[in-house]
Amino acid sequence: MKETDLKxxxxxxxxxxxxxxxxxxxxxVFQGDAAVTGLAEAxxxxxxxMLAGSTLGLWGADRIKxxxxxxxxxxxxxxxxxxxxxxIHGHKTVMPCPLGQGATFDPDTVKKxxxxxxxxxxxxxxxxxxxxxxxxxxxxxxxxxxESTGEDKYLNSRLVAAMVEGYQGEDPKDADHVAAxxxxxxxxxxxxxxxxxxxxxxxxxxxREQYLPGYRAGIDAGAKLVMTSFNTLxxxxxxxxxxxxRDILRDDMxxxxxxxxxxxxxxxxxxWGLSEDFKEASRLAxxxxxxxDMCTDCYQNNLEDLLKEGALKEDLIDEAxxxxxxxxNDLGLFEDPYHGADAAKFEKLALSKEHRExxxxxxxxxxxxxxxxxxxxxxxxxxxAFIGPYVTDRNLHSTWAISCDENHAxxxxxxxxxxxxxxxxxxxxAVGCEMLEDGTELSRETFASKLSDAEKEALxxxxxxxxxxxxxxxxxxxxxxxxxxxxxxxxSITLPAPQLxxxxxxxxxxxxxxxxxxxxxxxxxxxxxxxxxxxxVCWRPGTEGAHAVTDVISGKFSPQxxxxxxxxxxxxxxPVHYDSYNTGRPKPTEGPSMFTxxxxxxxxxxxYRFGYGLTYSKFEVSAVKLSAEKLEKADAAGITAxxxxxxxxNAEATETVQLYIRDMxxxxxxxxxxxxxxxxxxxxxxxxxxxxxxxxxxxLRFWTMNNCFESEAGKFKVFVxxxxxxxxxxxxxxx
Ligand code: GLC
Numbered sequence: 160m161k162e163t164d165l166k167x168x169x170x171x172x173x174x175x176x177x178x179x180x181x182x183x184x185x186x187x188v189f190q191g192d193a194a195v196t197g198l199a200e201a202x203x204x205x206x207x208x209m210l211a212g213s214t215l216g217l218w219g220a221d222r223i224k225x226x227x228x229x230x231x232x233x234x235x236x237x238x239x240x241x242x243x244x245x246x247i248h249g250h251k252t253v254m255p256c257p258l259g260q261g262a263t264f265d266p267d268t269v270k271k272x273x274x275x276x277x278x279x280x281x282x283x284x285x286x287x288x289x290x291x292x293x294x295x296x297x298x299x300x301x302x303x304x305x306e307s308t309g310e311d312k313y314l315n316s317r318l319v320a321a322m323v324e325g326y327q328g329e330d331p332k333d334a335d336h337v338a339a340x341x342x343x344x345x346x347x348x349x350x351x352x353x354x355x356x357x358x359x360x361x362x363x364x365x366x367r368e369q370y371l372p373g374y375r376a377g378i379d380a381g382a383k384l385v386m387t388s389f390n391t392l393x394x395x396x397x398x399x400x401x402x403x404x405r406d407i408l409r410d411d412m413x414x415x416x417x418x419x420x421x422x423x424x425x426x427x428x429x430x431w432g433l434s435e436d437f438k439e440a441s442r443l444a445x446x447x448x449x450x451x452d453m454c455t456d457c458y459q460n461n462l463e464d465l466l467k468e469g470a471l472k473e474d475l476i477d478e479a480x481x482x483x484x485x486x487x488n489d490l491g492l493f494e495d496p497y498h499g500a501d502a503a504k505f506e507k508l509a510l511s512k513e514h515r516e517x518x519x520x521x522x523x524x525x526x527x528x529x530x531x532x533x534x535x536x537x538x539x540x541x542x543x544a545f546i547g548p549y550v551t552d553r554n555l556h557s558t559w560a561i562s563c564d565e566n567h568a569x570x571x572x573x574x575x576x577x578x579x580x581x582x583x584x585x586x587x588x589a590v591g592c593e594m595l596e597d598g599t600e601l602s603r604e605t606f607a608s609k610l611s612d613a614e615k616e617a618l619x620x621x622x623x624x625x626x627x628x629x630x631x632x633x634x635x636x637x638x639x640x641x642x643x644x645x646x647x648x649x650x651s652i653t654l655p656a657p658q659l660x661x662x663x664x665x666x667x668x669x670x671x672x673x674x675x676x677x678x679x680x681x682x683x684x685x686x687x688x689x690x691x692x693x694x695x696v697c698w699r700p701g702t703e704g705a706h707a708v709t710d711v712i713s714g715k716f717s718p719q720x721x722x723x724x725x726x727x728x729x730x731x732x733x734p735v736h737y738d739s740y741n742t743g744r745p746k747p748t749e750g751p752s753m754f755t756x757x758x759x760x761x762x763x764x765x766x767y768r769f770g771y772g773l774t775y776s777k778f779e780v781s782a783v784k785l786s787a788e789k790l791e792k793a794d795a796a797g798i799t800a801x802x803x804x805x806x807x808x809n810a811e812a813t814e815t816v817q818l819y820i821r822d823m824x825x826x827x828x829x830x831x832x833x834x835x836x837x838x839x840x841x842x843x844x845x846x847x848x849x850x851x852x853x854x855x856x857x858x859l860r861f862w863t864m865n866n867c868f869e870s871e872a873g874k875f876k877v878f879v880x881x882x883x884x885x886x887x888x889x890x891x892x893x894x
Contacts, residue, residue, distance in 0.1 A: 160488050160493040161493070162485075163287070163525075164781065165481065165484050165485060165488060166481075168236060168238075168484065169477060169480060169481055169484065170236075171236065172236060172480070172772075173235070173471070173493070174463060174466070174476075175210065175234065176210060176234075176235055177411075177476055177477065177480045177591060178458060178459060178476065178494035179207065179210035179211055179212060179459060179464045180238070180453055180460050180480045180483045180484070180740070180745035181212060181450060181452060181462070181476070181479050181483065182207065182210075182211050182212060182213075182214045182451070182452055182458055182459045183204045183212065183214060183215060183243070183419065183452065184208065184211045184213075184214050185197070185203070185212065185214070185215065185216055185346070185452045185454045186214050186215055186216030186217035187203075187216065188203025188207075188208060189203070189208065189213075189214060189217065190217060190222065190226070190796070190846055192287055192652060193215075193216035193217050194217075194244070194245070194554050194561045194562065195216070195295060196215075196216065196245060196422060196843070197421075197422025197453070197454055198422070198423060198563065205773035207235060208230075209230070209233040210234060210235075211230075211240065211485070212238075212240065212241065212451065212483050213240055213242070213243060213287075213451060213483075214226075214241075214243070215242075215243040215244060215245075215289075215331070215430065215453070215454075216244060217242055217284070218242075218244055218250070218280070218283045218284055218285055218562050219283060219284055220283055220284045220497075220500040220502040220505055221500075222284070223242050223283075223284030223285075223497075223500050224244075224284065224497050224500050226240070226299060227242075227496050227497060227537070228241055229238060231496060231762075232812070238484070238487070239487060239496035239605045241286055241483075241486065241487060241492070242285055242286050242287070242289055243285070243286065243287040243288070243289060243340075244280065244285045244287070244288060244289070244561075244562065245288070245289045245559060245561055245656045246276050246277075246280045246285060246288040246290060246337070246562070247289070247290045247292070247306055247557075247559040247560070248272070248287075248290075248356070248556075248557065248559065248560060248701065249272075249275075249276055249279075249518070249556065249560050249563055249701060249702065250276050250279040250280040250283060250285070250509075250562050251279050251283075251514075251562065251563055251564075251567065251702075252275055252276075252279060252509065252510050252511075252514040252515060252517070252518050252563075252699035252701075252702050253518065253556040253560045253567075253568075253702040253704075254272035254275070254276065254517075254518050254519055254521050254522075254698065254701050255272075255306050255518075255522050255525040255698050255700050255701050255704075256305050256306070256308060256556075256557045256559070256679055256698055256699040256701070257291070257292060257305070257306050257318075257725060258304055258305055258306070258307060258308065258309060258679065258680070258698060258724065259521075259522070259525035259697075259698030259700060259701075259720075260308060260521065261275060261307070261308030261314060261315075261318060261320060261524060261723030261724070262274065262524075262526070262527050262696075262698065262720035262721060262722060262772070262836050262860055263521065263524040263525050263719075263720060264314065264490065264720075264721050264723075264815045264839065265524055265839060266317050266318060266320070266321035268319070268520065269318050269321040269322060269325070269521075269859070270321040270322070270324050270325040270580055271325065271517050271521070272325065272463070272517060272518070272521050273290075273291075273321065273322045273323075273324070273326045273361040274325040274326075274328070274335075274428055275326025275517050275584070276288070276290075276325070277325060277326045277327075277328070277336045277337045277520070278335045278336075278514075279505065279508050279509050279514070280328060280337055280562075281334060281335060281336060281337050281498060281499030281500075282334075282335075282499055282500065282501050282502075282504045282508050282509075283500070283505045283509070283635045284497075284498075284499075284500040284531060285337055285388040286337055286490055286492070286498045286499075287337055287338040287339075287340060287383070287384060287486075287490075288326055288337050288338070288339060288680060289322060289340045289342060289386060290322060290326065290339065290340065290342075291308075291318075291319045291322035291326075291339065291341060291342075292306040292307055292342050292343065292655065292707075293307075293315060293319045293341050293342065293373035293376070293377050293402065294306075294307050294342075294343055294346070294348035294370075294373070294388075294675065295307065295310060295311075295312060295346075295348050295349075295369055295370050295373055295376045295722075296309065296724060297310050297316055297348070297349070297404055297725075297733070297734035297736045298348075298350070298352075298734045299353070299355035299667050299680045299681040299682070299724070299726075299727060299729050299730060299733060299737045300352065300353025300354070300649055300650060300652065300733055300747075301348065301353040301354075301355065301648055301680075302355065302602075302642070302643045302644050302645065302646065302647030302648050302649065302680065303347070303348070303355065303643075303644065303645055303647075304348070304560070304643070304679070304680045304681070304724060305557055305643040305644050305679035305680060305699065306644070307348055307486045307724075307752075308373075308558060309722075309723025309725045309769070310723065310736045310737070310738075310769055311737075311738065311769060311834050312368070312370075312372040312373060312722070313372070313643070313833070313834045313836075314695035314723060314834060314837075315372070315373035315376070315750075316372050316373050316376035317376070317440075319341065319373050319376045319377040319380070319665040320376045320377060320379065320380040322339065322377075322615040323339045323341070323377050323380035323381060323382045323665060324380055325341040326338070327339050327380075327381060327382070327383070331383060331489060331490055332489065332490055332491035332498075333499075334498065334499035334501070335499060336440050336499075336500075337419045338382075338383035338384060338486065338489070338490060339382045339383060339384070339385070340382065340383070340384035340385065340386050340419065341374050341377035341378060341385050341386070341419055342385065342386035342421070343386055343387065343388030343389065343390075343397075343573075344374055344385050344386065344387055344388055344397060344403070344404075344408060344418075344553040344745045345363055345366070345370060345371060345374060345388060345392060345397060345403055345407070345408075346359045346366060346370040346371075346388065346390065346392055346504075347359070347388035347389065347390050347397075347659055349361055349370065349372070349390070349440060350390055350648075352648075352871065353648050353650075353733055354648045355389075355391065355645065355646050355647075355648050356389045356544050356646075357390060357394050358390060358393075358394065358717040359390045359391065359393070360393055361392065361393065362388075362651060363862070363866075364827060364861075366392070366861040367862045367868075368862050369424050369738075369833045371377040371407070373612065374408075374412070375412050375420070378412050378414045378416075379678055380697060380747070383416045383419075383486055383489060384416055384418070384419055384486070385408060385414060385416065385418050385419070386417065386419050386420070386421055387404070387416075387419070387420045387421055387424050387449060388421060388424075388444075388683040389421050389424055389427065389548070390500060391431060394613055396424070396427065396428045396431045396433055396435065397424070398420045398421075398424040398425050398427075398428055398444050398447065398449050399428045399433050399443035399444055399446075399447050400439070400445075400447055400611045401443075401446060401447045401448075401684075402416060404447040404448045404449065404874055405448050406433055408448070409448060412711040413794075415482070415534075416482065416665050417451060417482050417483055417485065417486045418448055418449050418450050418451070418482075419449070419450065419451040419453055419534075420444065420449050420451065420452055420453045421453060421669070422453050422454050423453065423455050424453070424455055425437075425440055425441060425444045425449065425452050425453075425455055425457045425458070426440060426455040428440035428458055429445065429761060431627065437455075437456075437457050437460070437461060438461040438464065438465060440457055440523070440681055441457040441458055441460075441461040441465065442461075442465050442470055443637075444458075444462070444469055445462065445465075445471060445475050445476070445479065446471075448479075448674075449479075450479040450482050450483055451483065455577065457581055460548070462476060467580055468777060481749070483534075487490075488549070494625060502758055506593065510567055510702070515575075515702065515742075516703075518701050518702050518703040519703035519706050519707050519710070521701070521708045522697075522700040522701055522703055522704050522706075522707030522855050523710050523711055523716050523718075523719075524719055524720060525697075525698055525700065525720050526695055526696065526697050526698075526700075526707070526708075526711055526718045526720050527695070527696040527720035527721065527722055527771075527772040527773070528693070528694070528695050528717065528718040528720070528772055528773040528774065528775075529684070529688060529694040529696060529726075529767055529771070530688050530691065530692070530693055530694040530773075530840065531692075531693045531694075531773050531775075532692045532693065533671075533692065534775075535671055535673055535692035535693035536632075536673055536693040536711075536712060536714075536718075536775065537694065537711075537712060537713055537714025538631055538633070538673065538712050538713060538714070539631070540584075540629070540630035540631040540659055540671070541583055541584050542585050542587075542626065542628060542629045542630045542631075542718075542723045543575075543579075543584060543585070543587070543624055543629055543631050543632075543633065544585075544586070544587045544588075544589065544625035544629035544631075544632045544633070545571060545572065545575055545586060545588045545589075545632075545633045545635060546588075546590075546591045546622045546626060546632060546633070546634055546635065546661070546665055546670075547590065547591055547592075547634050547635035547636045547658065547675075548590055548592065548593065548594040548635070548636070548637075549635035549636065549637055549662065549675065549677050550570065550571050550572050550573055550588050550589070550635045551570045551571075551572055551588075551589055551590055551678040552594065553565040553566070553568045553569065553570045553705075554568075554640040555677065555699060555700050555701060555704035555705065556568065556640070556699060556701055556704075557566050557640060557642055557643065557644055557646035558602060558641055558643075558645070559644055560701070560725045563702065563728050567702050568701075568702045568703075568704065568705065569705050569706070571635055571675075571705045571708060572573075572588045573589075573705065574705035574706050574708065574709045575709055577706075578713055582584045582731065587625040587628060587629065587835070588625075589618070589622040589624075589625045590622070591609060591618055591619060591621070591622030591661045591665070592615065592617070592618055592619065592622075592657040592658060592660065592661040593608055593618075593657050593663060593758075593810045594606075594639045594655060594658070595608075595639050595655045595657065596608075596656045596657055599639075599642075599655065601639065601641035601642065601647075602641045602642075602644060602645065602646055602647045603641065604641075605785075606639070608638065615657075619661065619664065622661060622664075623665065623668055624784065626668050626669045627668045627669075629669070629670070630670055630671065631637065631669075631670070631671045631673065632665060632669040632670075632671065632672045632673070633672075633673045633674075633675060633712065634661075634662060634672055634673070634675065634691070635675050635677070636654055636661075636674060636675065636676060636677070637654070637658075637670075637675075637676050637677030637678050638654070638659045638661065638677065638678050638680070638682070639655065639681055640679075640699070642655075642679070643678070643679025643680050643699075644679060644835065645828065649730075650730055651730065652680060652681065652682050652683050652727075652730045652872065653683045654676075654682060654687075655680065655709075656868070658710050662674070662687060662690075662691075663690075663695045666690045666691065666782045668676075669702065670693050671693075672690075672692055672693075672751075673691070673692060673693040673712065673781050674687055674691040674693065674694050675695050675697055675708060675712075676694070676695070676697060677697050677698070677699065677700070677704075678697075678699070678727075679698070679699050679700060679819040680724075681687060681722075681724055681725065681726040681727060681765075682726065682769075683727070683728065683729055683766075683767050684724075684726060684728070684766060685728050686765070688766070695711070695712070695718065695756055696720070696722075697796050714718070714775065714810075715778065716777070717774045717775035717810055717813065718772065718773065718774060719767070719772070719774055719812065719813040719814070719815070719839070720767055720772045720818075721770050721771060721772040721815050721882070722767055722768065722770060722771050722772060723769070724769065725767065725768055726765055726766050726767040727765045727766060728761050728762065728765065728766045731761070731788050732745070732758075732761060732765065734879055735764075735765045736769065737770070737832060737883040738769075738830040738831070738832055738833050738834075738883075739830060739831065740828050740829075740830060740831070741831050741867070742755075742756040743756075744756050746763055746880050752839050768882060768884050769834075769883040770815070770817050770834070770881075770882045770883040770884075771882040771884065772815075772882075774808075774810075774812035774813065774814060775810040775812055776806050776807075776808030776809065776810040776811070776812035776839075777806070777807050777808035778805065778806055778808070778812070778814045778845065778878060778881060779804070779805045779807050780802050780803075780804050780806065780816065780880055780885075780887055781803040781804075781805075782791075782802070782880060782887065782889070783799055783800050783801070783802055783877055783878070783879045783887055783888060783889040784800070784802070784889070785799070785800055785801075785803045785877065785889050785891055786798045786799040786800075788800070788890070788891050788892065789891060789892050789893075789894050790854065790856065790891055790892070790893050790894070791894055792856045792870060792872070792893065793856075794855075794856070795855065796855075797853045797854050797855035797856070798853075798854050799851050799853055799854070800818065800850065800851065800852045800854060800877045800879055800889065800892060801849055801850070801851040801852075802816065802849070802850055802887070803847055803848070803849050803850075804816055804840050804842070804847060804848055804849075804850055805842070805845075805846070805847035806807065806842035806843060806844050806845060806846050806847070807844075807845075808844060809842045809844045810844060811833060811841065811842070811844065812841070812842065812883055813839055813840065813841040813842075813888070814839070814840050814842075814882065815837050815838070815839050815840075815881065816837065816838050816839075816840055816850045816879065816880075817834060817836070817837045817878075817879070817880060817881065817882070817883070817885070818832060818834070818836035818837065818852040818878070818879055819832040819834055819878040819879075819880075819883065819885070820832070820833055820835045820854070820858065820859065820875055820876070820878070821833070821875065821876040822859060822861070822871070822873070822875055823873060823874040823875060823876060824871075824873050824874065825852065825871055825873075826863045826864040826865075826871060827861070827862075827864055829861065829862065832878060832883055834883070835852070835854070835858050835859055836852045838850050838852070850879075852879070854877065854891075856870050856893065857870075859871075859875065859893060870893060871893070872893050872894055873892065873893060874890060874891075874892050875890065875891055875892070875893060876888050876889075876890050877889050877891065
């Protein structure tokens, strides 16, 4: 439809019709089995169902077509409804969780994964996905770090943009693509104490420098929607925050797409205490520019009265409705209300060999090798024991893979049997313990043990016998799938007690142990790291996770992942992140540290740092060579930092060469390092390659005391290495 036709349509709509375009009903009011991802009890009267502008939580090509037909038949102007769904890291074929995707440091891989998700979801009737989550995270207590790509603004920006490009393609009207929704605006990851849905206290410069770039990258990549966040930012609930939504999002970031509230977030303006009632909450939200009210009755019950009372202008409603109609038009729904829905196409696409291979490749690239003493990995022995709950548990996806089914995944046991079938390698398998301790609180229920003490004893006995028999033991441990994701904040980020107990017993009798960790967040692994020979973080690896694990532990593929988020010694270190300030009393790397910035009982640094990860080989990086020692602000060509990278090990491997920059002096203090570039390099043993990074003035800008982004002349340090801990540096001056 042409823009002018949309305007004519808007003019012709009744006030009730317009208001209902701003209402999103939960899918269950249409069909009982819709996904439940929120609390509100939004009512779905027959009238509301007839006029609602959108719904969420439904999928299935034929049923969505039928729902669309029914809706358009009754809608006075036959306006199609939008069908939205959380396709966060997979619809049927599930990719690694976003934090695992962050560990790939590979935008192309991430984009490919998003393309697969969009193809499957669109064929299954979905038109909008509530992804990517662009929230920067620094606190492993927060369960939603699972859905983020980590603690660094540059990495987040690159990967968020890749996801938007993958979901939307050149044009989301295309049947293989869906509209993307960047969330949660803004700074939801800064939740106080790592507890979900709390306040976020941020200075403007930290908000602008650290937390906003990820969202901006998604918007610059063309995301059609943005979602508000549950948190207050400095005391103002995001859905009512006019400064954030109008000045920053609309004016500064030039976002002109649809702004949708998070689930019930408009009603929660009242719970926060910013309004006395839902009517005032509705007024504040519309004034702030929130176009769609997700799953509450606020807009549908209050906007008309607010207009009548003169508390709101109809222009605001028209502005919001026009954005919703434009989104529908951008998706081509006025011409083809089914968009990409096609059951036959979906049957062919879902979980296809090609899609599974994309998921398997992404999972392999996401694994981070933290320890590999005496090259314990890849496995070499002929007698192997696989021990732990993840030997058989197929929940390798996450609670945000709401439309997938663990039956589409295979267990590690099955993958290992496939791998060694017909070989001279003998394997034994033992679960060894339950996933969790009895009474463990999970996101939706409390875990109740199903085993007697005798049965637990028997599991342990079987595991220890296998451990004694084997020449190498692979421990398959991790968080339960329901221990990370929304509303799963934890003050203790250790493995579950039964698994820690199993680990301690197995390492006493095993000749050699490899420990695999399946996790949705950084965990406390210090003690494990000291006692195991190899330690591989596998995240929530998705549908092909088990195959990806066997690809790596067998040596077919070397691990190449790098930590997208610091792993603390303890949750009590939170927030811990590599790009911190130097402090006025930096703790010396050796010698006495009295009267310096430190803990008496814990190092300042995390146990494993951002950007860290081993391979099956060894790479050396030469000293940093700069093309010039001075960079003129006006010089668009910039200067170049070059290193030579050499594989001095004996296996082909892929390393991620990272560029960090430190602004030595600023009108406000600057982080000791900031990631400004990365490049993956695959080298055969003995091979080497030059890697160059261009440094331009715009990369050096920050939010100065002039309250604007600008660079400041002075000295800068350039680091190039294989981890944020690198001290391989050179200096230049900006003039
Ligand atoms: C949830 C989440 C948000 C999700 C939305 C719709 O509460 O916060 O990430 O997209 O509701 O399911």
